[in-house]
Every structure is written in C-alpha cells, then in structure tokens.
Amino acid sequence: MRFGIVAFPSKTLQDKANSYRMRYDTRYSHIPPHVTLKPVFELDEKDFDQLHKQITEVANKHEPFEMKVSRVGTFHPVNNVVYFKIERSDKINALHDELNDGTLHRDEDYAFVPHITIGQDMSDDELFDVFERLKMTSFDYNETIDRFHLCYQLENGSWTVAETYHLTSKGLRADDC
C-alpha cells in the first residue's frame, strides 16, 4: 500500500487554499489541503502495526508548533506548482526529519520545503499568470499544528486517513533543568 503523512491546516486556511485549488490543482479532489510531512512511501500492509508504533514514538517526542503563512511560492522550473509557503520553522523541520529517520527512512526526491499546494500540473503560461498575481498578495495565517495524520492511497488516487497522531511532548520547561 501507498502511505503518506500530512498535517491539515485550520478549516479557514483549507477553505482559502481550496478557492485556488478548485481552479489550479489537478489533485483537488484527492485530499483536503495539507502540509506533507512524509511523501508517499510503499509499505506492506502486514508491517502497519510496526509503522504505527514508530510514528507514535515520533509524535510523542514532538510538541505542537506554530505555523505561519504569509505568501506564495513556486517550485518552477522543477515542478509547475504554486503553494502557500510555510515560514521557516525548526520544529516542523525536526518533525519531518524524524519521520524519515531510522527504519522510517526513504530517499526523498526533493529537499523538504514545508508548503500547502494550491496549484499543480499547470502550463507555464498559467503558472506565471497565477504566480505573478498571487506573489503581490499578502496572507496572514498563524495557527497551531497539534496533530498529523497517516493516510493511504486508494486505487483512484484519493487518500483515506488511517490514523491521527498528537504532538504530545510538552517541550523542555525551566523546571526540567
């Protein structure tokens, strides 16, 4: 089976992303707007319990983090994707890295750039048109991500949530020292 790990932003930000995705994202109907924390990977269904155990351990070691979106970005010319750029965050990077460590490791095609896709598989002309327009627009979303989801892909390309994981670490507090 094909699995992936994602975080869903707030309903408000999902609705905003969908207002673009409905026009520009060929995978609009496959999954709600999301931040990919671990790209698609293959795993035999019999290994699901072990995977679940490993992901639970990772979730327990990380704390909820703030996610800030204020502008769009593009992966052009590598990929004709336009996305909401997530501002630099050591916490989301650390979570991504640990979801790709040890036996969870898979070679990833690209460096991790946290984002919420709002358009993909666009022609060059369409991408330039959309990106030029949106790069002048400022957005202002600040939200807390306190959970993420393990999903699996169906034959039609859409994704179903298998499990929800909570970021339950409280972090290091002064009285821990």
Next chain:
Amino acid sequence: MRFGIVAFPSKTLQDKANSYRMRYDTRYSHIPPHVTLKPVFELDEKDFDQLHKQITEVANKHEPFEMKVSRVGTFHPVNNVVYFKIERSDKINALHDELNDGTLHRDEDYAFVPHITIGQDMSDDELFDVFERLKMTSFDYNETIDRFHLCYQLENGSWTVAETYHLTSKGLRADDC
C-alpha cells in the same frame, strides 16, 4: 462547523465502492467510501474539546466489531440512493445509539440503517437500472472495524478528518464475571 462521524472500510472495499461511486455518486470526491455512524451535525468550534471528550468516552466503551457486506440495498423511494448493505449487527447499532445519546443527541431524519453509499442523486431510471443489475450480484466482504473518525466539512462540501477514535473496550470476558 459541520461535523460527522464515519468509519472507513478496508482499502479493498473502498476501492470496490469507488468503482460504482465514480459513476453514480455525486459526492464521490467529497469523502472516501464510509459508513456514517453519526450524520452531519452543527457544533460551535469552541465546543470541540467537550465533543472530543464525549466521543472518546464512547469509543472506550465499545469493542471492535465485524462488518459483513454481501448485497446491495436502496433507500428508494425516500432517497434515490444505492448502497452496500451492512448485515444486522447489534454492535454497530449500539455504537450509533451511544454517539447520539445525552448531550451528543441530535434528531436524525431517518432510522439508522448501516450502509456504504455507492450511488446517490440518481434519476429513477438510472437507479432502477443500477439496482436491478446489482441486486443479482453477491459480494463477500468480512472485515473488522476497530476505529472511527470525526470529520468536519469544508466550504466546498468535502470532509477533512479531525480525529481518529479507537474502539478499545475488550468486551465482557468470562473471567470478568
């Protein structure tokens, strides 16, 4: 916000349901194939934590149950829906009832008939055509449902999973007596 509670069947059964839904279900792209345990209900977002607590308590009191699908049914003439009929199960009925009890209670428009929709919003002609053909077909799916999901609806009508709940009760064993 609009919430709903569903259980997803196995990938195999979801793929089978989607092979019909892609042609006959107007809400094919809104959510993967599912069993509705609690129909859509309105709740203020500020009451989410209380809702989560109540649903967790229900989940902890119920045990995983077997779900058997062997034939199709229809809600015609009340609704032009064709569905995979879930065979009579006291456990799924009890879970539904308790997700609609106390402060979770909402008046439901219809009696609870556990099912997986494979077609809806069909014309009478289309419904008769599909149902007459499929009612002669036998299906053979036996699976264990060990979790369900709380979802919320986005502005475009699609659903995002907020939380996964596990049916964690071990049931009444001989040595409990």
